[in-house]
Ligand SMILES: NC(=O)c1ccc[n+]([C@@H]2O[C@H](COP(=O)([O-])OP(=O)(O)OC[C@H]3O[C@@H](n4cnc5c(N)ncnc54)[C@H](O)[C@@H]3O)[C@@H](O)[C@H]2O)c1
């Protein structure tokens with residue numbers, strides 16, 4: 247919708263024929279975004295070859311853990327000069343690859359053909375054309391500028407950045423911190439706890455980013471602090487809501503059963519913790535989320551452990 251509002255002709259691939267049919271005939275996706283009318287220049291198809299044909303930009307938004315498989319099937323269909331764009335905020339389990347690294351690995355395209363759009367962009371608000379800023383990241387600034395122009399609308403204001411590593415890490419780790427803040431909210435721990443988790447969460451994201459060669463300033467920007475604040479304050483965030491349900495005492499299985507859409511942090515907390523270990527970086531909040539979500543540690547026990555960690559200076 248953003249690309250179409252910015253003047254692009256958009257062909258949207260969908261895997262369920264009934265959703266594709268509903269989009270083409272009613273201009274809405276009634277199951278997921280009821281009440282949002284899509285512009286005329288968005289057309290849906292179940293045929294990935296039709297969606298990819300001649301595309302200047304091929305924008306990918308599937309769950310991070312299925313990307314590799316999806317992209318392997320779509321690679322032969324990509325238009326020769328297309329730029330691949332990731333909207334995904336996750337890290338692949340096992341390989342610990344960021345989404346742009348999976349793009350590179352599967353398609354063998356150069357980094358100047360791979361871009362990322364990230365920032366505080368809760369889908370429901372964007373679809374309601376409520377104002378938001380975003381980051382368009384590519385190692386090649388001219389490509390980032392082309393994409394910036396392609397998605398700039400009166401309600402969507404993209405900035406460029408060449409720090410792809412930092413932008414992707416900001417997006418992936420904020421989902422894990424969003425889970426932590428949700429858990430704290432579900433437990434009724436208050437706004438001081440929220441402010442503390444957001445800030446210390448940003449500190450551990452920045453530590454990891456520095457170890458991976460990111461620009462630390464990226465984390466005080468839209469891809470870092472901006473997205474963290476939006477995710478940790480909004481009931482529209484799936485990660486925050488998932489955490490809140492756990493904090494209220496639901497089991498993991500009960501929480502999964504009431505979650506309709508992808509909450510990336512649930513899987514990516516493990517790959518982010520893995521990345522941190524590989525880079526020798528301490529990420530206590532991320533480790534705590536892994537313990538609660540995957541090891542069944544009771545949130546109250548996890549809280550006591552976090553609060554009794556050894557005292558240290560703030561900037562270490
Ligand atoms: N929803 C948001 O507010 C938002 C905002 C910015 C970025 N993102 C990111 O976008 C990515 C996708 O999230 P979403 O909100 O669209 O999730 P979603 O669960 O709403 O949609 C995921 C889509 O992928 C499809 N899908 C699921 N499994 C698939 C498979 N095996 N093969 C192919 N398609 C499959 C689903 O049918 C659905 O259309 C995530 O990485 C998320 O972090 C989401």
Ligand SMILES: O=P(O)(O)OC[C@H](O)CO
Nearest residue numbers: 365366367368483484485
């Ligand atoms: O619903 P979430 O938690 O995946 O968050 C959505 C977006 O990433 C917010 O920018």
